[in-house]
Amino acid sequence: MKSNRVVVTGRGTINAIAENVDDFTAALKNGTCGIGPVTLFDTGGYRTHIGAQVNGFDARQHIPANYSLKRMSRSDCMAMAATLEAMADAGLLPMADRMAARTGVIIGGGAGGMLECEPVFARYLGNGADRMPVSPFAAFSCASSADHIATHLNLLGPRTTFMTACSSGATAIGFARDLIRSHAADIVVCGGTEPLCRITYSAFNALQAVDPDPCKPFDRNRRGLTLGEGAGIVILESLDHARKRGAVIYGEILGCGITCDAHHMTAPDSEGTGAAAAMTAALADARISADRVDYINAHGTATPANDRMEALAIGRVFGKRTRQIPASSTKSMIGHTLGAAGAIEAVACLLAMERDFVPPTIHHDTPDDDCPLDVVPGHSRPARIDTVLSNSFAFGGNNTALVLGRFTENGGAR
Incomplete structure (x- = not known):
């Protein structure tokens, strides 16, 4: 069977310099810096106090009221917001049932809902309880972003989550491309999502891998990275399928x-x-x-x-x-x-x-x-x-x- 060419028909993002693709384009062109003080949690005990935080993120500005946010973490909400932008960009909202049956969801991630779980764990330690509450941890797993996207949009194709640390988002796109090339799906919602959280921030500080000032890649005086957060989603589609529905094509995964x-x-x-x-x-x-x-x-x-x-x-x-x-x-x-x-x-x-x-x-x-x-x-x-x-x-x-x-x-x- 001949392998499919795989094209990009939709794009969406939430990050520290933009909350949509058009603003992201302008910010990239202008060299906008999204690095500043972290306010999501107290950084007083760390050697650094900055990060590329998505300031003022309000899920309801991106996710319609008919979508429930119950048990959705910050990471899940950023992934959903980027997904809805990408799906709209691809002209796939609403999606026909016949398309949904062969549409997959492949998401890369790491911390998942840890930002929300950390206070629960702190209260457990502080109260000296005998038993850890289970529900917050069950609801905010790394895999929940893919689950929420598939459930809210009724996407019935292949679904999985990749956790290969800093390459998770790229790995998800590569795997999604392979699903389409091998005819296992016609469309795949893919990408990655990551929140700032205490456990990640403390780990990189402990490794002394972060710069107290905004990071300086490839500079002789570089001292480490700056942690950030956000989500990026692309809609991949077989070329034949995209042509049949008259989709705009933004590029190809080669x-x-x-x-x-x-x-x-x-x-x-x-x-x-x-x-x-x-x-x-x-x-x-x-x-x-x-x-x-x-x-x-x-x-x-x-x-x-x-x-x-x-x-x-x-x-x-x-x-x-x-x-x-x-x-x-x-x-x-x-x-x-x-x-x-x-x-x-x-x-x-x-x-x-x-x-x-x-x-x-x-x-x-x-x-x-x-x-x-x-x-x-x-x-x-x-x-x-x-x-x-x-x-x-x-x-x-x-x-x-x-x-x-x-x-x-x-x-x-x-």
Whole structure:
């Protein structure tokens, strides 16, 4: 059976610099910084006090009253809001029953509803109770976002949740693409969601992996990442199905590469072997050479070890072109959204192709000889982009690279 071409017909996002796709486009072009004081919980006991928080997020501004918010966490609500935007963008609201039967939901995540569970646990410890209340923890699992989306929209196709740390969102998109290519679904709602919460914030502080100031990816003086939150959702669809219903096509998922370093729980392989292998696999899956890539959306966390490793891995794959290809980190604007990062960045890549610009790396002042990349410092840049490589490299060495292309009838970058 011939494999399907997989196209993007809808996009949605909630993040620290925008609560919809149009505002996200403008913010990326303007190099807007979404990093500021964290107010969701008390940061008084930590070495850092900032994050890329979605300030003033009101679920009811995005989710209609006929959708119940019962037992939905902040993470679930952000995922639902981004999903409804993406579904509307794709012209799929309301969805016909015959389509819903073959529409899947694949979501990446991490903390799930921990922000809501943490106070429950604190009260349990403070009261000296003999038994932990179960209901909040059962309702706010990481998998609940996919469950709420499927239930509210009556989507009956394949459903699953990925937790591969910082590559979860990208892994979800890659898996969703495979479902459509193998004819297991016609449409898939996919992406990632992640909230700021105490357990994540304290863990990264304990690792001393966060910068007290806004992160500076690839800068010689970088001191760590800035945690963020948000959701990114894309609607993937087989090309034949999209054509039959006259959908607008925003791009194509050309390739996906997944590898594991098998090296360390938190530290990357300093040689970048697994990261380079993921990029190489994604390009091979897309059936294109490295010469065809116009822009790299770097993982770019701003930790000393990770940025150095990624630059080395990019050099292994792109050789003499390494300094010529724009390779920016949008995490400098929206922070590191962990399980949602690869999905929000996929939305950013699609917008960059559609609107002909390269997003910048802000806060980058001093180049680092260990990171010999064109990081597009400070300001966005006009450019024609036909093919993007988007990197997501996670704890445990869980690496995922996606290749996205501008859609053309003859197969685009292929």
